[in-house]
Amino acid sequence: MQLKIMPKKKRLSAGRVPLILFLCQMISALDVPLDLVQPPTITQQSPKDYIIDPRENIVIQCEAKGKPPPSFSWTRNGTHFDIDKDPLVTMKAGSGTLVINILSEGKAETYEGVYQCTARNERGAAISNNIVVRPSSKWGLSTHWWIFVKHGSEVRPLLCHPNTIRSR
Template sequence: MPVRRSSVAFPKCSLLVSLRILLLVLHAGSPVYSQGDSQSDNKVMDNITVRQGETVFLRCEQGDVVTHTAWLNRSSILYAGEDKWSVDPRVSLVTLNQEEFTIKIENVDMTDEGQYVCAVQTSSRPRTTSVHVLVQVPPKIINFSRDIVVNEGSNVTLMCQASGKPEPSISWKLISNSGDLASDDELLEISSISRQRAGVYECTAVNDIDTDVQTVDITVNYAPSVSEGRDAGVTPGQRGVLECEADAVPEADFEWYKDNRRIFNGFDGMEIINTGSLSKLTFYNVSDGDYGNYTCVAINKLGSSNTNFLLYGEYL
């Protein structure tokens, strides 16, 4: 918006004197009146609400009898007439004439919040127009728990703190599991966590302006548990497989035994293949000596579990 200046310039010879008078009016804490003055000479406008990063316009009505005018913030002069006193490049003059005196502040931040006063010196008395600028700030999560690994049965506390204005509300939910655990507090406390409560937790901070979201992953370690072994009947000379499946975090290591003797890969023509939670003991050419009882043991740092199999012969 172009700056419009009055064809009648405001005199500068007594500018400092007039500004001192205006500042005295502000510092007094209440309007100063001459005899016959009315309180209507000093106006309080409705609050201006602006979002962080936007531009705010501060407008002040003038009058034909105005000799000096200034915009002030916390008693600091922003503009005196068309003379800029503020060193802030975001502050600029928009309009200056005998109808109005308007300045703008770009990219508004929280530090710009507060009372602004347009102080006007007329030929007879000073008067002021004040307005309070409120700055709204979108939520931002500033203190948040990192991904964690815990053992089953541990107590867990997650933190989610956010800044913003209005003050944001906080909510939690477990999004990667069927669990229904939720909270509306900065701290999410989980007592004696179970493996079913492992997964990704989402914290949401919301106010009237926007939303901010962060996620944290909880890994719950627990000892292995193995599925019941399924016996297998195999004809001599044929291929046979025993499968052992274990549920564990971290993933289990597997060991195979026959009659309490550990089996290693390639032992007597047998092959062990481990893939994630599954271990396969494969016999490529079953003989009578292969029949018998086998044990699969699943092990991780929290414990172990085992199951038994019977490999028996099927004869035609």
């Protein structure tokens, strides 16, 4: 903080000096260096309840900002999820977003669980919400039943049970 000493003739009254000091503090507080390091903050993440379509790859989103840029890690069901050990799992460059390639050979049920992303740099860490990943029950599966009716017999309405998503 910079304090200016005023000549004796122009010295201000005691009631006004704190105001000038306060203003000097405010002005110096606005002078922030551009290379300031900042802890990470999560900017985007997948919904807390993430229902996956087994006909598509799984994309679990986690984006964060910080200075320096954060590194990312994941937990699955409370334990470290090592993406290097699973050839179907990759992390997008410069991001924490996971892409699980279940279309090549995986099954969606294999990746069901509670995921959490951590973004970390030298100033701290930010943790995403728990993201519950689960496949939809009977997604896209339908069974066709043929019903044969004799001409002139009574026609009864058929009960239809569309695919539904049930919450646990």
